[in-house]
Amino acid sequence: MDRQTLIGPFTQLLPMTGLPLKGALKDEQLPVIENGGIVVSKGKILKIGVFEELKSDEVHIYRIEGESVCLPGFVDSHTHICFAGSRARDYAFRNAGKTYLEIAKAGGGIWDTVTQTRKASQKDLVHGIVARSKSHLNNGVTTIEVKSGYGLSVDEEVKMLRAIKLANSKTKVDLVPTCLAAHMKPKDWSKDKEYLDVIANILFPLLKSENLAHRIDAFVEESAFSPQEIKPYFQKAKEMGFDITVHADQFTTGGSQVAVDFGAISADHLETSTEKEIQLLAQSNTIANALPGASLGLGCAYTPARKILDAGGALSIASDHNPGSAPMGDLLTQASILGTFEKLSNTEVLAGITFRAAAALRLSDRGKLEPRAMADFVMFPTDNYQEITYHQGQMKPSQVWKQGEPIFQND
DSSP: OOSOEEEEEEEEEOOOOSOOSSSOOOGGGOOOEEEEEEEEETTEEEEEEEHHHHOOTTSEEEEOOSOOEEEEOEEEOOOOOOOOSOOHHHHHHHHTTOOHHHHHHTTOSHHHHHHHHHHSOHHHHHHHHHHHHHHHHHTTEEEEEEEOOSSOSHHHHHHHHHHHHHHHTSSSSEEEEEEEEESSOOTTOSOHHHHHHHIIIIIHHHHHHTTOOSEEEEEBSTTSBOHHHHHHHHHHHHHTTOEEEEEESSSSSSHHHHHHHTTOSEEEEOTTOOHHHHHHHHTSSOEEEEOHHHHHHHTOOOOOHHHHHHTTOOEEEOOOOOSSSOOOOOHHHHHHHHHHHHTOOHHHHHHHTTHHHHHTTTOOSSSSOSTTSBOOEEEESSSOTHHHHHTTTOSOOSEEEETTEEEEEOO
16 A cells, blocks of 8 residues: 555554563563554554544545454564475374484484475475465464475575575565575485585575575584584674574574574574573573474473573574474464463563564564554454463454555455
8 A cells, every 4th residue: 555544443552662672571561552553655654553643634544343453463483384295194103102213213304304395396395385374374474484404405405495485476475584404414415514515615605696595594403413513604604694593402402502602693492491501592692582383293391481581581482383393383372372381471472473583583674563664463353462362372363464455354
């Protein structure tokens, strides 16, 4: 909508403004505008405030009927929705008591998805990304980070990242690509260091020349890459101007130290982080990205979110949507459940999937409803925002808007 449009009235408007990036948040701090409205033009927010006070002869009114709570479009800051195949067998094996190693030896694990993704065409991958993005959108997610990492060779990683780029042009959701070529040690390479050298020296320049990704991720773990192995890789990435993010402390510690040492935007997972790692992250500018979907899928501990916040850290929450450990992909459900187990306030949960998640992607133009921000917002059919997390993701959005346009309506 190029003209100025006033959207509302909303029973409650939650702009998520005036809140700090780091530390604990009380619900008393949450700004709530009763009978609120948003003025948008050319995809951006011009004004927010009380609906009646925003009326003028210059603005067209898009009236919202009935009760509604409006808040910024959700940001899912860690997903793996570019993949082929299924790992339902892995899930059944885990629930039957099989270990990760036993599942891998039976042909499961990440390598199973690598094999299936390599067999898929770029067109097939695009189709899958678009379909999963639509599901996220219908649940209120307007920005999605998407990783590669199931290719594990230069050609296959390029195929994945080209698919993500093409899918971004075919969906209303914004897709933020991340290169995760260091997801695990490829079974068809004999020397791990040689693989990382090839990726850094051949793939990194391709990412730049084709504008495929500005972010580099790696799985720092005993079953993947050690801190010592990954340091030259990240050093090369930093020298070339890439942003760094790290799969850290999922099964063993060590990754969060690497993240802080390299000034990573985020350290993701953190299920095994101890007081040492919590303090390390809290005293840094690296955002702790909790992935409760992986805890649900694997049946393991949650990220120590309460301790991270109380220590003064920044906490975002993402779905980790992937075919192996986090197949659900429902961000709001997972964030609500994390809030229950970690005793997070509603404000902390909502901050974790809006402006703090946007910060984990270095995006300053979304996650808040304020002038000059992108007009991305989601509405829920209720008169009380507390109902949203209370229903643990089962209350679905009534409308989703992207860049000032209504792109989903639940009839």
